[in-house]
Amino acid sequence: MYRYDAIDKSVIEDRAAEFRDQVARRLSGALTEDQFKPLRLMNGLYLQLHGYMLRVAIPYGSLSANQLRGLARIGRTHDKGYGHFTTRQNVQFNWIKLSEAPDVLDALAEVDLHAIQTSGNCIRNTTSDPCAGATAEEVDDPRVWCEAIRQWSTLHPEFGYLPRKFKIAVTASAQDRTAAKVHDIGLVLRRNREGQLGFEVMVGGGMGRTPYLGTTIRQHLPVNHLLSYLSAVLRVYNRHGRRDNIYKARIKILVAALGAEDFARQVDAEWTAMDRQAVDLPDIELARIRGAFGYVPFADLPPVSGVFEAARKADPALARFARNNVKAHKVAGYAIVNVSLKAPGEVPGYGHSEVRVTHEQNLVLPHVKLDDLAAVHAGLTAAGLAASNINLASDIIACPGLDYCALANTRAIPVAQSIARRFAEPDVAESIGELKIKISGCINACGHHHVGHIGILGVDKKGEEFFQLTLGGSGAEDASLGDVLGPAVAYDQVTPAVDALVEAYLRERRGAERFLDTYRRVGLAPFKAAVYADAH
Amino acid sequence: MPMLIEREGVTAFTEAVDTFVRLAEDEAPEADHTDLLVSFARFQAEGEGWLAEGRRMGVWLSAVEPVEGLAYDLPRISLVALEFAKFRDGRAFSAATLLRQRYGYAGQIRAVGEVLRDLAKDMVRCGFDSFEPADDSTPEQWAASAFRFRHVYQSAADRRAPAFRERMGEG
Amino acid sequence: MSLAALTASNLRDGEVVFWALGRWAPRFADAELFDDPELGQAALILAKAQSTVVVDPYLIDLELEDGIAVPTSYRERVRALGPTIHPEMGKQAEGGVVIQALRVHSGGARSSGRLGLIRLKK
Numbered sequence: 110m111y112r113y114d115a116i117d118k119s120v121i122e123d124r125a126a127e128f129r130d131q132v133a134r135r136l137s138g139a140l141t142e143d144q145f146k147p148l149r150l151m152n153g154l155y156l157q158l159h160g161y162m163l164r165v166a167i168p169y170g171s172l173s174a175n176q177l178r179g180l181a182r183i184g185r186t187h188d189k190g191y192g193h194f195t196t197r198q199n200v201q202f203n204w205i206k207l208s209e210a211p212d213v214l215d216a217l218a219e220v221d222l223h224a225i226q227t228s229g230n231c232i233r234n235t236t237s238d239p240c241a242g243a244t245a246e247e248v249d250d251p252r253v254w255c256e257a258i259r260q261w262s263t264l265h266p267e268f269g270y271l272p273r274k275f276k277i278a279v280t281a282s283a284q285d286r287t288a289a290k291v292h293d294i295g296l297v298l299r300r301n302r303e304g305q306l307g308f309e310v311m312v313g314g315g316m317g318r319t320p321y322l323g324t325t326i327r328q329h330l331p332v333n334h335l336l337s338y339l340s341a342v343l344r345v346y347n348r349h350g351r352r353d354n355i356y357k358a359r360i361k362i363l364v365a366a367l368g369a370e371d372f373a374r375q376v377d378a379e380w381t382a383m384d385r386q387a388v389d390l391p392d393i394e395l396a397r398i399r400g401a402f403g404y405v406p407f408a409d410l411p412p413v414s415g416v417f418e419a420a421r422k423a424d425p426a427l428a429r430f431a432r433n434n435v436k437a438h439k440v441a442g443y444a445i446v447n448v449s450l451k452a453p454g455e456v457p458g459y460g461h462s463e464v465r466v467t468h469e470q471n472l473v474l475p476h477v478k479l480d481d482l483a484a485v486h487a488g489l490t491a492a493g494l495a496a497s498n499i500n501l502a503s504d505i506i507a508c509p510g511l512d513y514c515a516l517a518n519t520r521a522i523p524v525a526q527s528i529a530r531r532f533a534e535p536d537v538a539e540s541i542g543e544l545k546i547k548i549s550g551c552i553n554a555c556g557h558h559h560v561g562h563i564g565i566l567g568v569d570k571k572g573e574e575f576f577q578l579t580l581g582g583s584g585a586e587d588a589s590l591g592d593v594l595g596p597a598v599a600y601d602q603v604t605p606a607v608d609a610l611v612e613a614y615l616r617e618r619r620g621a622e623r624f625l626d627t628y629r630r631v632g633l634a635p636f637k638a639a640v641y642a643d644a645h
Numbered sequence: 646m647p648m649l650i651e652r653e654g655v656t657a658f659t660e661a662v663d664t665f666v667r668l669a670e671d672e673a674p675e676a677d678h679t680d681l682l683v684s685f686a687r688f689q690a691e692g693e694g695w696l697a698e699g700r701r702m703g704v705w706l707s708a709v710e711p712v713e714g715l716a717y718d719l720p721r722i723s724l725v726a727l728e729f730a731k732f733r734d735g736r737a738f739s740a741a742t743l744l745r746q747r748y749g750y751a752g753q754i755r756a757v758g759e760v761l762r763d764l765a766k767d768m769v770r771c772g773f774d775s776f777e778p779a780d781d782s783t784p785e786q787w788a789a790s791a792f793r794f795r796h797v798y799q800s801a802a803d804r805r806a807p808a809f810r811e812r813m814g815e816g
Numbered sequence: 817m818s819l820a821a822l823t824a825s826n827l828r829d830g831e832v833v834f835w836a837l838g839r840w841a842p843r844f845a846d847a848e849l850f851d852d853p854e855l856g857q858a859a860l861i862l863a864k865a866q867s868t869v870v871v872d873p874y875l876i877d878l879e880l881e882d883g884i885a886v887p888t889s890y891r892e893r894v895r896a897l898g899p900t901i902h903p904e905m906g907k908q909a910e911g912g913v914v915i916q917a918l919r920v921h922s923g924g925a926r927s928s929g930r931l932g933l934i935r936l937k938k
Contacts, residue, residue: 116796116808123794131763136828138868139780147733148763156871158895159906160830189905203899206829230733260798260808266770267742267801270735347739348711382747387800394809511891512899522901572889 110173110463111256112401113221120263121218124225128152129211136208151231151269153224154210157515163205164227165217167466169237169255169279170198174462179220187213193509194450196557197234197276198466199227203513225263230271230358232262232343236278236287239465242402243475245439246282248300253399254308254335255279257390261336268343272350273358275343276315288468288584290314290322291560293360294342299329306332312342312372313364316554320590321361326373333395337388341380345372405476410442414479427486429535430497435482442479448472448489449496451504451529468557468584469545470506471499502532502544502611506557510550510567511574517550519567519574519600524548527604532611541611544624547582560584562625563610564591565603574600580610580636581628592633595641606640613639650784651753652774656792658784661775665703665724674700682726685710688718696721705757708736712743719750727773729758738771745772745802765790772802819885820856821847822863823895824873832895832907833870835859840870843907844896845914849878849885884917893918 113121128149135145149155153164165180172180180200184190187209188202195201205213217223226233235255242250258277262268268275278287281298289295295311307329314323330338342360351357364372390398421428436445450471465473477485489495498504505528508514510521525548532538547561551568558564564579576598579591598606613636614624628636651661665682668674674681674695681695682703692702703724704715715722725744727737737756744750755775756768762782769791776787800807806815821844822835833840834847841847850856856875863873877888887893897918898906908915 114812116811119795120798127790127793136868142867142871144732144761144780156825156830158891159832159898160825189902208828230735263798264766264794265799266767266797267738268735269767270733270738344739344742348736352734352736384746390809391813393813397812511894512901517891520900526901574890 110171110402111168111252111398112403114401117260118218118221121221121223121225124152124223124264125211125214125218128214132207132211147229147270149207151226151229152214153227154205154207155228155515157203157509157513158511159203159513161205161207161210162513163202163210163213163224164195165200165202165222165224166227166234167199167222168259169235169241169252170239170466170468171237171241171252172464172466173220174464176220176222177464179217179222183213183216186216193513194466194470194472196468196470196506196508196555197227198236198239198468199234200466201509203509228274229269230273230275231269232265232271232275232277235259235262236276236289236292236468238280238282238286239467239473240286240436240445240475241281241465242405243438243443243445244282245437246284247298249281249298249306250399250402251279251281251298252402253395254296254298254332256398256402257336257395258339261339261388265343267340268347271343271347272352273355273360275346275360277339283586285584285586285588286467288557288560288588290588291316291320291557291584292323294339295323296335298332301329305329308332308335310338310342313361313369315359315361316557316559317359318356318552318554319361320554320559321365322588322590324364324369326369326376333392334385334389336390337383337385338376338380340388341376341383344379345375349375407440407443407476408478410440410478410480412441414442414482417479417482420483424483424486426490426495426497427483429539430486430489430495431482433497433501433539434499438476440476444477444479444482446474446477446482446485447499448474448494449498449504450494451496451498451525469500469504471504497535498538500543500545501538502541502546502607503529503538504545505529506545506547506561508549508551508555510548510556514550516553517567518552518569519550519576521548521550521556521565521567524565524567524576524600524603528607531604531608541615542621542623544611545583546607557584558582559590560588561591562623562628563607565607568597570597576600576603578603578606578610578640580633581625583625587625594633595637598640609639610636647777647779648781648783650776650778650782650787652769656788658776658788658791660784665701667705680723682724685714689714692718703753703755706740708734708740712740712748716748719744719748719752722750722752724753724755724775725750726755726757729756729760729764732759732761732764738767741768741771741773742802762786762790766792766794770797770799770801770803770805818851818853819878819880820850820853820875821878821885821887822850822856822859822873822875823847823892824863824870827867827869827871835863835873838862843910843914844887844918845912850875881917881920884914886914886918 134140155162188204193201235258237251237255241252276292277294278289278292279296280287291314297309310327311323346360350363434447505525507521507525511517545562547557548565549556549558558566560582566577578594582591583589649661649663653659665680666678667682680701688704701723705726707728754773756773757777761780798808836846876892878885879888897908
């Protein structure tokens with residue numbers, strides 16, 4: 110965990126005080142709702158269907174146990190005892206009173222948390238790899254760069270009122286757990302042949318009603334120039350992005366209109382003219398940030414744990430959990446444990462008091478000793494959190510949908526619950542294998558349906574909930590956008606339709622092929638035939 | 646007329662008298678109008694003559710008029726007014742930053758339009774030094790908003806020491 | 817005959833409220849029903865002037881189901897009830913005849929047929 114110093118703390122406190130003043134001015138009538146709305150959004154406060162929703166930033170998905178407890182306290186004191194982890198690795202409270210929002214921000218500040226720039230047309234929370242600092246795959250710890258971006262983007266005086274929201278992802282592993290290619294900027298950290306660290310910079314990815322995959326505009330940006338280069342991209346966007354049409358205001362539209370080459374040329378011109386030294390962090394500050402993450406006191410352990418191996422043989426549930434939810438750690442004798450939130454309960458304390466939030470709306474305990482795995486599993490089981498379904502059909506991404514969201518056309522969570530129930534039987538889910546189902550309750554695509562192996566988009570048809578299915582999307586390193594299967598289906602037909610798609614996959618599958626691979630090989634036809642009666 | 650607030654020194658703001666006469670598009674200046682504020686188009690057409698008459702010139706730029714268009718004239722311009730047609734339109738922040746940092750413009754940069762004190766800190770940081778608040782802000786309220794934050798993370802046109810310099814014991 | 821009610825969100829706490837003879841009521845069951853569009857518009861004008869009390873007041877269409885007026889749109893039914901995934905939360909927790917009517921006739925969940933009967937447009 111990055112430990113905040115006095116400066117970092119002061120920014121959060123001052124922002125909370127500023128918002129308290131803005132709320133007071135709204136309540137007194139000094140600010141109109143039109144004026145207040147962008148101001149409250151920049152602090153993550155939405156007015157939703159049933160009340161105000163506060164989105165709390167979890168910077169690059171990283172939380173301490175103490176912060177998680179802080180969130181739980183707020184949930185109990187100011188809300189109805191629960192929250193919603195988002196595909197942006199943030200958390201949302203659904204029942205916050207405007208008059209209490211300033212107190213909630215003060216309570217957040219006490220545990221170094223805040224809601225700064227969790228909405229509004231500004232640079233949002235950076236997405237990163239939930240396995241950062243724990244996976245052997247990565248070439249460097251992406252969190253160092255995420256923290257540099259967090260500081261640079263926090264209350265940036267020039268980039269607070271962009272044409273539209275702006276999302277950045279940073280990954281340092283070959284396996285992309287951040288959906289980098291569907292971000293406004295996706296940064297992939299790599300070493301070049303000389304061994305120097307650099308970022309592949311992709312711009313113009315995004316979802317919404319016109320989804321795009323990002324285009325690479327720089328293959329190897331030297332890491333120490335990250336912030337000046339980002340500033341150049343943002344300046345070109347701030348000046349030239351469209352502001353006349355909200356649906357054409359994201360950077361993806363600007364990049365598509367100019368063409369990636371011309372866009373890159375404009376960025377380079379801006380970057381060349383910029384006083385980079387004033388913007389880029391000096392090495393000493395980068396080293397300070399790296400140091401402020403502290404060191405995990407890993408024990409010297411053998412790569413195989415006798416305790417764990419024995420427990421695994423004795424307990425099939427633990428074996429299943431290990432198969433599906435436990436991933437390799439860079440340090441011998443440790444493991445990365447995924448905690449599926451697609452089951453109710455509370456989170457117990459293990460893993461060096463650190464928890465990560467994934468964009469797939471689960472949690473990760475990044476550093477668990479293999480020797481402790483059985484105990485962790487037992488604790489999770491007691492809390493109702495031991496679902497062994499990571500990346501399986503019942504591990505579904507869903508936006509809040511019409512149960513909460515003022516923008517939604519349809520519900521999403523009950524659809525996810527229904528599908529999850531259909532594939533609840535662990536043997537069934539495991540035999541199907543990796544299947545990423547993602548559901549959005551409207552075209553804003555918060556549920557990432559464009560990049561679901563099976564994507565589900567809620568649409569309103571004359572006041573009724575209908576759902577359009579897409580196949581073959583991926584938000585991982587093999588990113589692609591899904592193809593529309595056919596006409597939308599009614600609410601109670603979604604689960605049977607998904608069932609039919611899975612049946613078709615099981616018929617067509619060759620060997621250990623994933624759903625996605627089978628789809629890519631055979632195309633839409635057999636799936637279409639399975640769902641629509643007369644498509645033969 | 647809204648109140649005009651000007652920055653005075655490093656952290657103070659004061660109410661100021663606007664010496665610039667804002668000319669409507671078809672309006673000719675009077676002989677005693679020594680300071681003129683005109684649109685970019687009018688400045689291009691007639692600015693040369695007014696400067697030759699010894700008047701001080703201010704140019705009003707809407708958000709779609711790039712500052713690059715003024716680059717060569719900046720040394721002769723006393724005021725650039727950057728318009729916030731809506732306060733959510735942040736293009737003027739880049740415009741002011743470029744004027745100060747790229748073109749070294751030393752004259753006055755004025756925020757006009759939907760100018761709210763909630764933007765004061767960003768405006769000051771990007772190099773604005775005069776303001777026509779649309780929310781009846783007083784100079785004291787403006788100052789409180791502009792310097793509410795004890796620390797800042799970025800270097801900007803105001804040359805305030807960012808956090809990373811403070812941490813190195815500078816600033 | 818058109819039937820309408822006037823709704824908004826409380827500024828201070830965000831709660832869904834309904835216009836009820838000049839005041840704001842939290843229960844849809846207490847909402848004033850306008851069968852005359854002019855009366856609805858008149859109330860809307862009054863509501864819009866209360867910008868430090870409520871946010872975004874607007875009229876919603878109602879229809880009669882088994883003699884009980886309920887919002888036509890599914891979205892408005894969810895607002896009048898609470899989240900469908902948490903029946904113990906929001907206004908629906910209180911129960912009552914109108915809540916029951918809103919639940920039973922939740923339009924968006926209506927089925928339009930069974931799988932396998934979906935026809936592709938030729």
